[in-house]
Amino acid sequence: MKTQVAIIGAGPSGLLLGQLLHNAGIDTVILERQSPDYVLGRIRAGVLEQGMVDLLREAGVSERMDREGLVHDGFELAFEGRQERIDLKTLSGGKTVMIYGQTEVTRDLMEARKASGALSVYEASNVQLHELKGEKPYVTFEKNGETVRLDCDHIAGCDGYHGISRQSIPADALKTFERVYPFGWLGVLADTPPVNEELIYANHERGFALCSMRSKTRTRYYVQVSADEKVEDWSDERFWDELKQRLPAETAARLVTGPSIEKSIAPLRSFVVEPMQYGHLFLVGDAAHIVPPTGAKGLNLAASDVCTLYRILTKVYHDARTDLLQRYSEVCLRRVWKAERFSWWMTSLLHRFPDTDDFGHRIQQTELDYFLGSEAGRKTIAENYVGLPYEPIE
Ligand code: APR
Ligand code: PHB
Numbered sequence: 583m584k585t586q587v588a589i590i591g592a593g594p595s596g597l598l599l600g601q602l603l604h605n606a607g608i609d610t611v612i613l614e615r616q617s618p619d620y621v622l623g624r625i626r627a628g629v630l631e632q633g634m635v636d637l638l639r640e641a642g643v644s645e646r647m648d649r650e651g652l653v654h655d656g657f658e659l660a661f662e663g664r665q666e667r668i669d670l671k672t673l674s675g676g677k678t679v680m681i682y683g684q685t686e687v688t689r690d691l692m693e694a695r696k697a698s699g700a701l702s703v704y705e706a707s708n709v710q711l712h713e714l715k716g717e718k719p720y721v722t723f724e725k726n727g728e729t730v731r732l733d734c735d736h737i738a739g740c741d742g743y744h745g746i747s748r749q750s751i752p753a754d755a756l757k758t759f760e761r762v763y764p765f766g767w768l769g770v771l772a773d774t775p776p777v778n779e780e781l782i783y784a785n786h787e788r789g790f791a792l793c794s795m796r797s798k799t800r801t802r803y804y805v806q807v808s809a810d811e812k813v814e815d816w817s818d819e820r821f822w823d824e825l826k827q828r829l830p831a832e833t834a835a836r837l838v839t840g841p842s843i844e845k846s847i848a849p850l851r852s853f854v855v856e857p858m859q860y861g862h863l864f865l866v867g868d869a870a871h872i873v874p875p876t877g878a879k880g881l882n883l884a885a886s887d888v889c890t891l892y893r894i895l896t897k898v899y900h901d902a903r904t905d906l907l908q909r910y911s912e913v914c915l916r917r918v919w920k921a922e923r924f925s926w927w928m929t930s931l932l933h934r935f936p937d938t939d940d941f942g943h944r945i946q947q948t949e950l951d952y953f954l955g956s957e958a959g960r961k962t963i964a965e966n967y968v969g970l971p972y973e974p975i976e
Pocket of ligand 1: 590591592593594595596613614615616621626627684706709740741742743744745746747866867868869879880881882884
């Protein structure tokens with residue numbers, strides 16, 4: 583088998599890159615370890631930056647998002663009995679975010695891929711990357727008990743944090759940056775009406791809480807829990823009780839509870855590898871970096887990597903600009919680190935850390951009070967939350 587770009591992983595990164603390249607007349611094959619249903623079963627984030635919304639429109643996969651997604655002009659921060667709104671639209675010069683679940687983005691992209699006729703191989707096992715630094719890279723994988731060889735020009739490693747792509751790079755060619763936080767997020771999905779029209783991020787002495795949503799009838803709520811907490815110990819009742827305690831009283835009084843459809847605990851981590859390229863292999867999205875979910879940046883960073891690689895590869899195939907390939911990593915990393923910084927900062931600002939003393943608490947309260955009380959502070963939060971601009975490739 584032969585293609586121009588071999589894409590490893592059919593999460594949002596791989597599927598979106600595949601769609602953009604297909605539209606540009608560039609041939610791709612996507613290799614995914616899991617089945618389509620498994621991929622769609624994962625519950626992930628749901629806030630899309632303006633840049634990602636625009637990219638989905640450019641890819642021609644925005645019809646349902648534009649119909650069903652909820653445009654949010656702001657969000658709320660609750661702390662110390664106060665509830666303050668960040669007016670994203672006014673503070674960022676007109677930008678907004680779109681509430682539309684990653685699962686729905688993935689579903690739309692899967693359907694577009696199917697309609698395009700481009701090849702995706704699901705349940706491809708033992709994917710291996712070869713000759714990454716050589717003249718002719720290729721990928722091998724197993725399907726229905728047979729080993730298949732896929733020759734290609736370039737490989738896009740879109741296979742997430744646990745994927746094979748990053749692991750195929752010699753350890754001494756990569757530098758890793760990591761911070762693991764001493765807590766996780768317990769999330770619940772429920773078919774209940776949202777407690778508020780906009781998202782509420784709450785800093786409470788019992789720990790962080792977030793009120794989010796997927797639609798006007800489906801909610802996603804989170805509470806900070808300690809790193810060793812077990813999901814089995816959290817009945818729906820215990821979850822709703824804990825959430826209510828962490829919200830401002832009148833918000834808690836409005837909260838509509840119901841049976842959970844999904845409940846899981848996610849650890850919080852910041853992680854970056856440098857560089858994001860090794861020979862013919864380009865790391866994209868979660869394969870190269872992880873952010874804690876506090877700023878809703880994970881999926882959006884994947885989209886900006888995809889955009890950068892797509893713009894470079896179209897110049898390579900249409901204008902023979904192979905010189906641009908070596909720019910991929912530095913262009914991506916500048917934006918990646920800014921989102922890493924914002925996610926780390928939002929996490930530090932809003933969570934309870936087990937080793938924070940009284941002085942640390944006052945500093946945290948004062949930082950919130952200072953940023954919210956200053957126009958410059960609110961603008962800083964807003965411009966990061968709606969997403970910093972995509973970096974040009976030259
Ligand atoms: N071979 C083939 N496919 C693989 C392999 C492998 N060895 N390892 C992992 N995969 C697949 C996974 O099954 C998954 O479908 O790669 C895909 C990676 O998808 P994601 O983890 O969703 O990563 P990405 O597409 O970069 O999405 C960005 O943003 O909000 C965050 O974590 C959230 O998933 C989200 C991410
Ligand atoms: C979500 O809806 O799952 C969500 C929203 C905002 C975040 C993180 C997660 O910051």
